[in-house]
Structures are given as structure tokens and as C-alpha cells.
């Protein structure tokens with residue numbers, strides 16, 4: 001298992017859980033489901049496939065044999081946890097999440113990026129009394145497994161939460177998701193809190209998401225990105241924001257991202273001093289023509305508000321926003337060790 005990935009904001013993926021169910025608009029064209037469904041169909045057609053493809057994507061599978069992999073990865077890496085599932089899915093038992101957290105504590109050289117669309121369960125899990133003891137308690141079997149494979153594990157692992165090498169994030173595809181999920185993330189203790197606005201499906205105003213007030217002229221309104229310590233209780237800020245558009249097959253009908261939606265988030269990040277990463281446009285890019293006939297082919301050209309977009313494919317659309325790439329991170333990679 002190498003876990004190498006083309007996902008722009010990480011080095012590796014680690015999937016101790018496989019399978020998920022859709023929860024919001026951002027899940028409509030879930031790439032993990034698309035790939036799994038294809039391979040499951042191949043399995044049903046009699047092709048030899050990896051065992052996880054014997055069951056449908058919606059059947060959440062725990063993969064305990066993958067748990068110790070980060071311990072054997074020597075090179076300090078950013079690791080995206082569960083790129084084909086959601087660690088906080090209701091079908092993943094707390095005991096299993098404890099084991100994932102135990103591994104992350106035992107591999108402090110890596111930065112683990114946990115992204116969820118279920119922040120209510122994440123908050124409930126992290127806030128549970130006795131959690132540190134539970135995580136510590138799961139570690140002895142992991143140690144045994146690690147030693148059996150010749151993996152060195154430090155004796156003095158610190159299981160205190162929040163773990164300094166674990167980044168917790170929520171997906172925010174539109175204003176509604178931002179307003180529902182960011183406040184839950186802000187209440188969750190974490191070393192790094194991040195947002196993934198991908199696929200971005202609309203504009204997001206962070207003054208209306210995760211802040212108190214949000215009314216124009218309200219002196220207590222503030223950007224959720226910045227948070228505040230000026231009110232009681234203080235509200236945590238956000239440490240990193242990723243933006244990306246949607247890609248997929250014609251059948252999936254990927255949705256275009258208006259450039260102003262991405263610019264709006266970038267500008268709010270710059271104003272708040274929050275690192276911003278523009279991952280990609282997705283399949284659609286800005287059409288250089290301002291006016292097209294209204295009956296122009298929908299498949300290749302589409303109007304989003306006043307903006308015409310054209311479908312050129314993910315590779316051609318690229319990842320520049322206003323003539324440059326944006327690849328900022330909450331902590332430089334050199335600091336991983």
C-alpha cells in the first residue's frame with residue numbers, strides 16, 4: 001500500500017473505512033461512489049476485483065488490516081484520512097474511530113487530514129468524556145501488531161487531545177452547508193481546523209457562517225474565518241480553506257463554478273490572513289465570449305448568472321485563479337517531522 005494520490009492538497013490517502021451514504025448537495029457526484037460502483041459492477045460481471053468491491057458502496061466496510069499502514073510510512077507526509085468514506089459516518093463504531101486516533105497519535109511525523117460532512121458526530125465523539133483513555137486503551141493491540149511487523153513505535157506516545165498532528169475539516173459546498181457545519185467545527189477542539197469548499201456550488205459569505213450576528217452594521221458580526229476572542233465564549237477561527245470545482249462524466253452532469261464564488265472565498269481568506277488553496281476548476285472554465293445565443297448547446301456551454309462557462313475537461317481547465325496558482329497551507333511541509 002503506497003497511498004499515493006493526485007489530490008492536490010495532500011501527499012497520500014489512507015482508507016481504513018470504505019463506503020458511505022450521501023448527505024447533501026456536495027455528495028451528488030461523489031467520485032468515491034462513482035469508482036466503487038464501476039468496480040462493483042465489474043465484480044458482479046465476474047471480473048476479479050479487490051474484496052471491498054464485492055459489496056455496494058452504501059455498505060460501510062471497516063478495514064482493520066489497513067490501520068497500521070501510517071506507522072510503517074517513514075517519510076513525513078500529509079495524509080488524507082478516508083478519501084472514499086467519512087470517518088464519522090453513523091455506521092463506523094466509536095471503537096474503530098478510537099483506533100484510527102490511536103494510530104494518528106502514534107505517528108506524530110505525519111499530518112493527518114480528517115474531512116467530514118458529519119461534524120455533529122465529530123463534535124460528539126471528540127467531546128465524549130474519557131475519550132483520551134479509550135484511545136490509549138486501544139493502543140496496546142496496535143503496538144503488538146506494529147511490533148509483529150517490525151514497526152518502531154515510541155514508548156511515550158502522548159494521547160492528549162487535540163492531537164497536534166491531526167487537522168479536522170468540514171466540507172462546505174454552499175452557504176447552507178457553511179452555516180450548518182462551520183459552527184460545529186469551531187466548537188470541536190483541533191490543532192488545525194480547515195474547510196473544503198469542493199465542489200463549490202454557490203457563493204459563501206463567512207460573515208453569515210459561524211459568526212454571531214452577521215447583519216450589516218452589526219458591531220459584533222465577524223468573519224467565521226477569523227473567529228474572535230472578543231466575545232464570551234470565544235469562537236475559534238479557521239486555519240485553512242480549499243476551493244475546487246466539480247468534474248465528472250457527461251452522465252453525471254458536473255456543475256460549473258462561477259469564478260466570483262472562488263474569488264469571493266479567496267478575498268475573504270486574504271483579508272482574514274487564512275491560507276487559501278485553489279485546487280482546480282473542475283470540468284468547467286470561464287468562457288472568453290461574453291454573449292452566446294441562449295439556445296447554445298447546454299452540454300458544452302452554460303450560463304451561471306451572467307457568466308458563460310464552457311466545459312473543457314479538468315485537465316484543460318487547470319488550477320489557476322486570476323492568472324496564478326494558490327497553494328497555501330496552514331503549516332509548511334518542512335515542519336512535518
Ligand code: SF4
Nearest residue numbers: 020021022027030085
Ligand atoms: S460524504 Fe463524502 S464520501 Fe460520503 S457520499 Fe458524500 S461525498 Fe461521498
